Amino acid sequence: CTLPGNRYIDSKIQGSIAQAGLLRNKAADETRIATLEKGQGTVEIYLRKGKIAAMLVLDVENDKAYKAEFDLSGAGLLAEQAPDQFYCVRYPAVSPATQDAAPDIAETAPTPDLDTLKHLQSKSGVTNILYINYWGGSYTSPAWNDGNTINYTPFSQDADTASFSDKERHDMWLGWAEAAEDYAPFNINVTTDSALYAATPE
Structure with missing residues (x-):
């Protein structure tokens, strides 16, 4: 799929989960999970009655998240989301100088x-x-x-x-x-x- 900024990512379906995921407070019929071919992350594809209803892209390597909801014609745009809504954001490591300065309780x-x-x-x-x-x-x-x-x-x-x-x-x-x-x-x-x-x- 193509992300905002015309950045293309490739992914590979790993499996599916019936009755998983929440979309506007309604359970999807099926959620298909794909992993990104390059880098860490997943693509979650939410299906209703065999059609894609929504998609969530978690690009963990770049600390990015994108979400799209699709209308009945299958049209939808991925919009960037705050990544900490979906996974634990990695914080920068404490520098040795800062670590040494912190008192040990x-x-x-x-x-x-x-x-x-x-x-x-x-x-x-x-x-x-x-x-x-x-x-x-x-x-x-x-x-x-x-x-x-x-x-x-x-x-x-x-x-x-x-x-x-x-x-x-x-x-x-x-x-x-x-x-x-x-x-x-x-x-x-x-x-x-x-x-x-x-x-x-x-």
Whole structure:
């Protein structure tokens, strides 16, 4: 097919998928997938009742995307689209100088005291709770361990489970911070507070 700017691409059909793809909120009867002969990318051809209804060209090598919808006579023009609507855009690699300048969170993470560690919250007041239990305890439920109680020890990186070293407290904070970052887009409070967890309805 010919892309805007009279650039021609060649592709080869690799297979077809029945009832795949969405076109104006309606499923296509069939989607045929072709790969570009030169370079990375695909051509997706959407068929309705045996006729081409739309086409999507993903030219990954050049970070380009093109889409066309065809009328009943089979006429349609490919128009360039924002590629990040269709695939993950490749970002430039971090230069060594920039990478060296960025602080390592593991190195800059604090070493809180135990009281602070026991009351960490990522989103105070949010009612959905993800509890990180560093403190040990026991759990009994018919759904686990054939109903037998499960006993678990506090977090420890050495043989001493009765106290926490500076390194352990550093890593406990870091583990909480990384989990909080992972769940930041969601309405979830990541906490180490056992009382807050216990007061939260299932």
